[in-house]
Amino acid sequence: MLREFVESKHYKFAREASSWQEAIRMSCESLEEDGVIDKNYAQDIIDCVTKYGPYIVIMPEVAMPHSQEGAAGVHKTAIGFMKLEKPVSFDPDDPEKDARLFFTLASCNPEQHLNNMMKLSEMLMDEKVVEALLEAKSPEDLLEIQEKLLDK
Amino acid sequence: MLNILVCCANGAGTSLMMKMTAEKVIKSLNLQVQKIHHCSLSEGKSAAPQFDVVMCPLKFISMFAEAEQKGTKVIGLRNVLSQQEMEDKLKEQGIS
Numbered sequence A: 001m002l003r004e005f006v007e008s009k010h011y012k013f014a015r016e017a018s019s020w021q022e023a024i025r026m027s028c029e030s031l032e033e034d035g036v037i038d039k040n041y042a043q044d045i046i047d048c049v050t051k052y053g054p055y056i057v058i059m060p061e062v063a064m065p066h067s068q069e070g071a072a073g074v075h076k077t078a079i080g081f082m083k084l085e086k087p088v089s090f091d092p093d094d095p096e097k098d099a100r101l102f103f104t105l106a107s108c109n110p111e112q113h114l115n116n117m118m119k120l121s122e123m124l125m126d127e128k129v130v131e132a133l134l135e136a137k138s139p140e141d142l143l144e145i146q147e148k149l150l151d152k
Numbered sequence B: 001m002l003n004i005l006v007c008c009a010n011g012a013g014t015s016l017m018m019k020m021t022a023e024k025v026i027k028s029l030n031l032q033v034q035k036i037h038h039c040s041l042s043e044g045k046s047a048a049p050q051f052d053v054v055m056c057p058l059k060f061i062s063m064f065a066e067a068e069q070k071g072t073k074v075i076g077l078r079n080v081l082s083q084q085e086m087e088d089k090l091k092e093q094g095i096s
Helices: A002-007 A020-033 A040-052 A110-124 A127-135 A139-150 B014-029 B041-050 B058-069 B083-092
Strands: A011-014 A057-059 A061-063 A078-089 A098-106 B002-008 B033-040 B053-057 B073-077
Touching: A002 A078, A002 A139, A011 A020, A020 A040, A020 A078, A020 A098, A061 A127, A078 A110, A098 A110, A098 A127, A110 A127, A110 B014, A127 A139, B002 B014, B002 B041, B002 B058, B014 B033, B014 B053, B014 B083, B033 B041, B041 B053, B041 B058, B053 B058, B058 B073, B073 B083
Parallel strands: A011 A078, A061 A098, B002 B033, B002 B053, B053 B073
Antiparallel strands: A057 A061, A078 A098
């Protein structure tokens, strides 16, 4: 999965984001550049979070920005990766909702999406991989994590 | 045989994650499960009373108060990928 992020250029490394809204916009950039999603998708996700709260932070440090399956402006099924050096807060009252790792979901093919989600959940259930991703600073680091911890 | 519902706001991301965690937990606790259905909160709210167990992110448990009154066990999760948390909370509800 990390190799796919690198090969399809679905990644971004940044120092910080001024707000969670900005972080979501940034996390969508690599997917926008590749024609996976239109510009409206980032706003869709922001509207969802405004409406339902920061449930997209699925575990401490990890956000999974997404809207719904088959959302408007989604043309391919993919995941975009982003790493921030400085955590961004989604809920000032809950530090467990701070995030540095972003996995932005785009889906228009349910089967492919399910396959992506299985890979993503396997990866995030592995604490060593999450720790390594929190230290990653470049696409080369992603490839190294892939080789050392995921290709077995 | 248990029927389990996993719900998140849109039914496309977080609920799938919960479903995958649930599948692992079911195996490790050796639970007899008929089906796990994943869906959005709006669908889940009306469907919930037909299920034995509903799991959702902690923040959304109040949506299922009605189903809970009808006997459905409602579990809110802090970390939808934590097998440990899900196992502990199922056990607390007497499911093991």
